[in-house]
Amino acid sequence: MKVAVTGAGGFLGWHVRVLLRALGWPEPTIITRADLADPEAVAGKLRGTERVLHLAGVNRGTPAEVALGNRAAATALAAGLRRCPEPPKSVVFANSVQAGNGTPYGDSKAQAAAILAEAGAGSQLVDVHLPHLYGEHGLPHYNSVTATFCRILADGGEPEVRQDRELRLVHVTDAAARLLDAPPSGVWDAAMPALRIGVRALADRLASFAATYRRAEIPPLLDRYDVRLFNTYRSHLFPGHYPMRLPRHADPRGELVEAVKTHGGAGQTFCSTTRPGVTRGQHFHLAKVERFVVLRGIAEITLRRVGHAEVLRFPVGGAVPVVVDMPTMWAHDITNTGADELVTLFWTDGIFDPERPDTYRETVAERSAASV
Template sequence: MRLALTGGDGFLGWHVRVLARALGWPAPVRLTRADLADPDAAAARLAGADRLLHLAGVNRGDPADVAAGNVELAAALVRAIRRCAAPPATVVYANSVQAGNGTPYGDSKAMAAVTLAAARPDLVDLRLPNLYGEHGRPHYNSVVATFCRQLADDAPLEVRQDRELDLVHVTDAAAALVDAPPGSPWDGTMPPLRIGVRDLAERLTAYASTYRRGEIPPLTDRHGVRLFNTYRSHRFPADHPIRLPRRADHRGELVEAVKAHGGGGQTFCSTTRPGVTRGEHFHLAKVERFCVLRGSAEIGLRRVGHDEVVRFAVTGDDPVAVDMPTMWAHDIVNTGSDELLTLFWTNEVFDPDAPDTWPEPVGRPALLAGVGAP
């Protein structure tokens, strides 16, 4: 699948790119606002795309700017499509369930759909609900991102209006947008979580309280796992490595490596020879913890589509935990001269038919990092 998209550097755009990476598709061609200002240049970049996703939009700001911005972006894209020698086979618009609700945002989203459909009567107009997920912008993308950021900063949560929300994880929305084949870490039917704002605040607060102790809260359903992963994305890497409770007496030492409330998951150990690297992959939903028990190692992590690598030097002389954030490539290399013994824990039993493990080296930038990378 050859994708082209607007808004590729935004919250939804990044998750689309990560999902494309997991599916083994070429890196999407990203059209910036500067590209859209030049219809001929934009048309050249669009040519031959299997699927064009229009994700760019204006969500917040002066009402007049919001109203004009969404329509102008759609009009600019239409100009590029009409000049394209080989137009995209499918055009998909990331619309909103708020379209046409009488607000500047809702009405401009509806008008943008009309603008696009005039050029492409076959437009796939996908109306998305409230999206949440890893690395969302507080006070912009969703109340989930706002609450998670406030909890990460130890700030109190304020519920100004308690109403029911339909929340969809952004990877599920990405799967619907790209028409991804069925897969366990995503669900293109976008199953929502129906929850009140106050209940959401209480649920996230409970996760934060448990995780501050280095413990894993009860993760009883798929949205629970994804809400917890969203919260963790606001805590990494500031609170890592995680200090583990240690107890010692004349018999030796005990280290409490994992305390998982409400579920066991899977624990396993591995040995690694000097200089050998394990990992080099990322997960879309799985929660995973590393704990070195003997030897010395370096754990490396890099957010998919970014260049910066976070590294932790760890040793069995002072065991700590490093939890792998979702959508971050990670590895562990034995940096010592002796055999390395590492304990691994995941929140789910390994399923070889749905492993949620996607190859990605840590040490070099992914193709996603370059705009329009082939």
């Protein structure tokens, strides 16, 4: 399916683009803020697409800025739809459960839905009311309280809960799947399963994750919500908190290194050998927690956030064992940069399922080395 997207640079927009990459669908057509100022430009971008996801909007600002921003974005898209000779079959609007709640944000989201419904361009409006979204690389003090708590904990602080109430949390990948009408998998669920949790309980769970992970240990990951919340927290640590030093214990017999210490949940550990100059990896995960520990030899781990250009490099070696846990939605690989065989320990939070591998091919950076 050929998809067009407004608001592609935002939190939800980035996750939509990552999921499209994982699904193997064509690269989306991006309708920029500048395009929205020109109905002819919007019409040109819409030509040949089957679905347009309207994600652009304003979450924060003065009441007037929020109200005007959400109405204006919908009005601009509607004008482009009317100019398009063959408009997309469906317009999917990322609305909010707060729509029509009497606030500038909620009322303007409801008004935006009405504007799109009345566009009269022949496209079917799919009005999706999204709850509180959380996930990797959300902006603190903007996208969600989850991102705010994660950022505070990553900086060594303590989240402050001013008002405790129940939240209905949906991971942003599940929301993206719902907007795309993508079939569910073991990683995402188009039905948008929600975690119902109080603000205080959320702060306490994330703080518990942080306290355990500071020791390079894996906290209890007992269900998909634990994994998704832990991955969200880890995204606020990367890259500045890595590599993480591992505890080492020495006596006359030799040394012991605590490579993986888990506090509950499934897991799988395996080792590999890699010949000089060979690269392993070149993929990304949507949910899997994956740990690399070089036990013997020297190597370079490289990572690149999906959809971004910057490549990060971590030199690692068995002489000083360290942890680099792969962040979700970052392409990654490991290359033997030494003259001898490389021995690496890998750990993942779940037993490998070939039917649902949660592994998507993606090159990190061009190399002259062979890849496997």
